[in-house]
Amino acid sequence: xxxxxxxxxxxxxxxxxxxxxxxxxxxxxxxxxxxxxxxxxxxxxxxxxxxxxxxxxxxxxxxxxxxxxxxxxxxxxxxxxxxxxxxxxxxxxxxxxxxxxxxxxxxxxxxxxxxxxxxxxxxxxxxxxxxxxxxxxxxxxxxxxxxxxxxxxxxxxxxxxxxxxxxxxxxxxxxxxxxxxxxxxxxxxxxxxxxxxxxxxxxxxxxxxxxxxxxxxxxxxxxxxxxxxxxxxxxxxxxxxxxxxxxxxxxxxxxxxxxxxxxxxxxxxxxxxxxxxxxxxxxxxxxxxxxxxxxxxxxxxxxxxxxxxxxxxxxxxxxxxxxxxxxxxxxxxxxxxxxxxxxxxxxxxxxxxxxxxxxxxxxxxxxxxxxxxxxxxxxxxxxxxxxxxxxxxxxxxxxxxxxxxxxxxxxxxxxxxxxxxxxxxxxxxxxxxxxxxxxxxxxxxxxxxxxxxxxxxxxxxxxxxxxxxxxxxxxxxxxxxxxxxxxxxxxxxxxxxxxxxxxxxxxxxxxxxxxxxxxxxxxxxxxxxxxxxxxxxxxxxxxxxxxxxxxxxxxxxxxxxxxxxxxxxxxxxxxxxxxxxxxxxxxxxxxxxxxxxxxxxxxxxxxxxxxxxxxxxxxxxxxxxxxxxxxxxxxxxxxxxxxxx
Amino acid sequence: xxxxxxxxxxxxxxxxxxxxxxxxxxxxxxxxxxxxxxxxxxxxxxxxxxxxxxxxxxxxxxxxxxxxxxxxxxxxxxxxxxxxxxxxxxxxxxxxxxxxxxxxxxxxxxxxxxxxxxxxxxxxxxxxxxxxxxxxxxxxxxxxxxxxxxxxxxxxxxxxxxxxxxxxxxxxxxxxxxxxxxxxxxxxxxxxxxxxxxxxxxxxxxxxxxxxxxxxxxxxxxxxxxxxxxxxxxxxxxxxxxxxxxxxxxxxxxxxxxxxxxxxxxxxxxxxxxxxxxxxxxxxxxxxxxxxxxxxxxxxxxxxxxxxxxxxxxxxxxxxxxxxxxxxxx
Numbered sequence: 014x015x016x017x018x019x020x021x022x023x024x025x026x027x028x029x030x031x032x033x034x035x036x037x038x039x040x041x042x043x044x045x046x047x048x049x050x051x052x053x054x055x056x057x058x059x060x061x062x063x064x065x066x067x068x069x070x071x072x073x074x075x076x077x078x079x080x081x082x083x084x085x086x087x088x089x090x091x092x093x094x095x096x097x098x099x100x101x102x103x104x105x106x107x108x109x110x111x112x113x114x115x116x117x118x119x120x121x122x123x124x125x126x127x128x129x130x131x132x133x134x135x136x137x138x139x140x141x142x143x144x145x146x147x148x149x150x151x152x153x154x155x156x157x158x159x160x161x162x163x164x165x166x167x168x169x170x171x172x173x174x175x176x177x178x179x180x181x182x183x184x185x186x187x188x189x190x191x192x193x194x195x196x197x198x199x200x201x202x203x204x205x206x207x208x209x210x211x212x213x214x215x216x217x218x219x220x221x222x223x224x225x226x227x228x229x230x231x232x233x234x235x236x237x238x239x240x241x242x243x244x245x246x247x248x249x250x251x252x253x254x255x256x257x258x259x260x261x262x263x264x265x266x267x268x269x270x271x272x273x274x275x276x277x278x279x280x281x282x283x284x285x286x287x288x289x290x291x292x293x294x295x296x297x298x299x300x301x302x303x304x305x306x307x308x309x310x311x312x313x314x315x316x317x318x319x320x321x322x323x324x325x326x327x328x329x330x331x332x333x334x335x336x337x338x339x340x341x342x343x344x345x346x347x348x349x350x351x352x353x354x355x356x357x358x359x360x361x362x363x364x365x366x367x368x369x370x371x372x373x374x375x376x377x378x379x380x381x382x383x384x385x386x387x388x389x390x391x392x393x394x395x396x397x398x399x400x401x402x403x404x405x406x407x408x409x410x411x412x413x414x415x416x417x418x419x420x421x422x423x424x425x426x427x428x429x430x431x432x433x434x435x436x437x438x439x440x441x442x443x444x445x446x447x448x449x450x451x452x453x454x455x456x457x458x459x460x461x462x463x464x465x466x467x468x469x470x471x472x473x474x475x476x477x478x479x480x481x482x483x484x485x486x487x488x489x490x491x492x493x494x495x496x497x498x499x500x501x502x503x504x505x506x507x508x509x510x511x512x513x514x515x516x517x518x519x520x521x522x523x524x525x526x527x528x529x530x531x532x533x534x535x536x537x538x539x540x541x542x543x544x545x546x547x548x549x550x551x552x553x554x555x556x557x558x559x560x561x562x563x564x565x566x567x568x569x570x571x572x573x574x575x576x577x578x579x580x581x582x583x584x585x586x587x588x589x590x591x592x593x594x595x596x597x598x599x600x601x602x603x604x605x606x607x608x609x610x611x612x613x614x615x616x617x618x619x620x621x622x623x624x625x626x627x628x629x630x631x632x633x634x635x636x637x638x639x640x641x642x643x644x645x646x647x648x649x650x651x652x653x654x655x656x657x658x
Numbered sequence: 659x660x661x662x663x664x665x666x667x668x669x670x671x672x673x674x675x676x677x678x679x680x681x682x683x684x685x686x687x688x689x690x691x692x693x694x695x696x697x698x699x700x701x702x703x704x705x706x707x708x709x710x711x712x713x714x715x716x717x718x719x720x721x722x723x724x725x726x727x728x729x730x731x732x733x734x735x736x737x738x739x740x741x742x743x744x745x746x747x748x749x750x751x752x753x754x755x756x757x758x759x760x761x762x763x764x765x766x767x768x769x770x771x772x773x774x775x776x777x778x779x780x781x782x783x784x785x786x787x788x789x790x791x792x793x794x795x796x797x798x799x800x801x802x803x804x805x806x807x808x809x810x811x812x813x814x815x816x817x818x819x820x821x822x823x824x825x826x827x828x829x830x831x832x833x834x835x836x837x838x839x840x841x842x843x844x845x846x847x848x849x850x851x852x853x854x855x856x857x858x859x860x861x862x863x864x865x866x867x868x869x870x871x872x873x874x875x876x877x878x879x880x881x882x883x884x885x886x887x888x889x890x891x892x893x894x895x896x897x898x899x900x901x902x903x904x905x906x907x908x909x910x911x912x913x914x915x916x917x918x919x920x921x922x923x924x925x926x927x928x929x930x931x932x933x934x935x936x937x938x939x940x941x942x943x944x945x946x947x948x949x950x951x952x953x954x955x956x957x958x959x960x961x962x963x964x965x966x967x968x969x970x971x972x973x974x975x976x977x978x979x980x981x982x983x984x985x986x987x988x
Contacts, residue, residue, distance in 0.1 A: 153732055159826070160831075163826055168831070174830070175828070255931075256854065262853065
């Protein structure tokens with residue numbers, strides 16, 4: 014399900030391609046359907062009209078043929094002399110010779126047949142056992158009141174009667190064609206009606222005629238009288254009982270009443286409708302007039318029958334389209350899968366890779382398309398990544414080992430430097446504080462102080478060239494040498510010279526160390542010092558003035574042996590502070606590559622002169638950190654020693 | 659031998675009598691009075707009340723076993739009552755008065771149709787809009803008593819030059835242009851015209867009753883002897899008939915179904931639309947004052963008006979007294 018409703022590539026491809034295809038199908042089929050429907054409807058209209066015309070003509074021909082018969086007899090009776098016998102014979106022959114005539118009568122006006130006889134109407138009619146005769150003029154049957162007599166007699170013209178149930182003679186539903194015949198008045202007066210000659214048509218005969226024609230085609234036909242009564246209709250219960258208007262009233266279809274009025278008034282017409290008249294189905298109705306009778310013949314073509322072939326055709330097209338779309342769907346699915354399958358595997362691989370699993374094998378994704386290339390480069394990437402991580406792991410392990418060792422080294426180094434302040438709590442002549450901030454784990458700087466006898470305190474500030482492990486190793490050696498030589502009580506210049514000679518031996522890497530070594534006589538305040546390539550020391554008085562002294566008079570230790578060093582002297586007054594430092598202080602760089610410099614250092618010392626030594630040291634550390642913005646490049650070492658008395 | 663036979667027969671008769679008395683069904687069947695009714699025309703909604711009363715068993719409940727005889731042209735209903743072929747009949751007031759005046763022992767038990775439905779109809783296109791436009795026109799008139807209201811109408815409107823054309827049982831002559839004006843019953847021929855495709859607004863109508871010429875039509879009649887001998891039977895018949903009409907007006911669609919069954923059974927062509935119209939119009943002319951009005955009373959003024967006209971026409975010598983003619987039942 015996720016495949017279909019997620020926003021996967023395959024779903025989108027299926028949706029877009031299938032959607033487009035279905036749209037095209039629908040448009041084409043819709044257009045085809047509409048245009049073929051138009052053609053079929055056009056043809057249906059033509060067919061319906063033609064059929065209605067043809068049927069109306071057929072009925073017309075029949076009716077016309079029937080009408081001719083009594084007309085001929087009327088002509089004969091008017092012109093010729095005839096006897097009772099001939100008249101009866103003529104009527105009988107009329108029925109015998111014309112199977113479509115159900116019965117025929119010659120009915121006379123009162124006294125017109127015989128002055129003493131009120132009525133006379135011989136009638137011959139058809140029965141299954143042959144032609145039979147009956148006299149219509151009886152006490153129970155007053156033919157003067159009958160429509161077939163009364164209407165044409167009053168109108169004075171031949172007329173087809175409205176359909177009726179004949180009770181007098183046949184007892185069947187019929188329509189009668191009645192022809193008046195005339196008698197010239199006495200002495201050439203205006204002719205007056207002498208009687209009526211009739212020809213009856215059984216409506217069953219008409220129904221059969223209509224049914225026969227209807228059977229040959231789709232749809233059906235019906236026949237209405239000139240006042241809308243059904244004369245022939247496939248629904249026999251309508252015949253004689255209902256009219257198009259009574260249906261319209263019963264089923265409350267005012268439109269049908271309008272149509273009915275058109276049908277009995279207009280010579281012909283064609284309409285589409287959905288009415289009780291068409292069994293409540295959409296249909297076309299073509300109607301036309303049967304001229305002689307005034308009847309209306311209508312042909313109904315149900316739309317679904319007409320369009321049935323089209324429906325079948327369209328259904329087939331729809332099924333084919335459906336199968337095609339299904340096939341297309343499968344093909345798209347295959348294509349999409351061939352793309353998205355590898356892609357999905359790559360996505361999964363990526364996810365796994367992100368989770369740290371690099372054991373990915375995408376080698377089976379072949380193909381020279383973009384996906385194949387992607388898979389291959391991905392595969393390569395994973396291999397390389399694996400190698401890299403492997404290397405990295407090793408390197409990290411090595412570094413961690415070194416880091417561990419470095420930490421130990423740093424600890425050793427730190428533990429070597431005196432770090433407990435005040436270092437000599439029983440001495441109240443001076444105050445001492447020293448600190449070192451290594452740039453890396455281990456430092457090349459170092460400081461040291463120790464009493465070489467009861468009065469003299471040795472102070473060492475040194476800076477080994479380079480940084481890190483080599484520098485720290487060299488520093489350890491230097492410190493040990495300096496301390497052991499100084500402990501013997503030699504003057505500072507001798508100590509430096511001797512240490513220099515020792516350091517030069519086997520110093521292949523040509524490392525060196527700058528050293529400021531001073532002996533401070535705690536009793537007199539005299540300072541004896543030697544400078545081996547180190548920066549000068551500073552003297553900070555109680556007013557905050559800073560004085561530099563002890564500029565270097567000798568080279569750094571380790572370059573070459575037998576170098577001379579000089580001793581300098583200096584008296585420290587009470588309240589004055591000796592400051593020893595390495596160039597990590599003054600050469601500290603700001604991010605703008607500006608050096609901290611001696612002036613700033615001197616000013617800083619001056620500002621903080623009132624503080625305890627430890628706080629002064631911390632201030633220097635903090636200030637330098639801020640100045641360098643935390644990016645310390647060189648070890649920072651500083652030592653304060655203040656004469657208290 | 660013979661005594662034995664007599665004894666057996668007597669015993670049999672006694673047992674049979676006892677059985678008949680004890681058996682309620684037989685007892686009731688015996689108690690039903692067999693009567694018959696003949697309407698003055700073929701089955702249609704004009705007689706719906708009686709058809710419904712019969713179908714719904716109102717006559718049976720009233721103790722009558724009624725047979726509805728087929729009426730129609732050639733079977734004058736009042737004659738059937740007079741000569742004893744039927745117990746009861748429907749018939750026109752004009753006809754009944756004439757027969758009574760001529761000595762026939764007819765009595766009116768209920769005047770069902772209070773308002774005349776007779777009218778003249780013209781096509782608007784014929785240019786006949788007012789009664790006097792009928793002068794010189796071909797007017798279809800039915801014969802007999804149907805011609806009386808038109809006669810009064812023409813006299814009232816001083817129409818003297820009429821070409822009267824006999825009109826029979828159809829409107830075809832009118833539809834085919836053989837008449838300028840046709841007689842019509844509002845409930846029948848008028849609607850047949852509508853159902854022949856003529857719209858009401860294409861017709862002008864002259865309803866006689868609206869012109870003050872109200873000849874009440876269908877009433878219920880029987881022989882005077884029957885009323886005297888069995889007033890309870892006549893009363894039961896009238897009440898059941900009126901009940902039938904009341905039920906018809908209250909349940910027109912059910913009544914229509916009953917009417918259509920009879921119409922179909924009689925084999926005469928008629929459609930639902932037409933019978934529905936007729937039923938609705940019967941309500942209008944039987945209860946012209948609307949629902950709730952008392953059914954079946956003969957208005958003495960109507961009676962006298964009809965009587966006057968009959969005398970003027972010389973159809974009767976004297977009008978029978980109202981109280982002798984109309985026997986309103988309690």
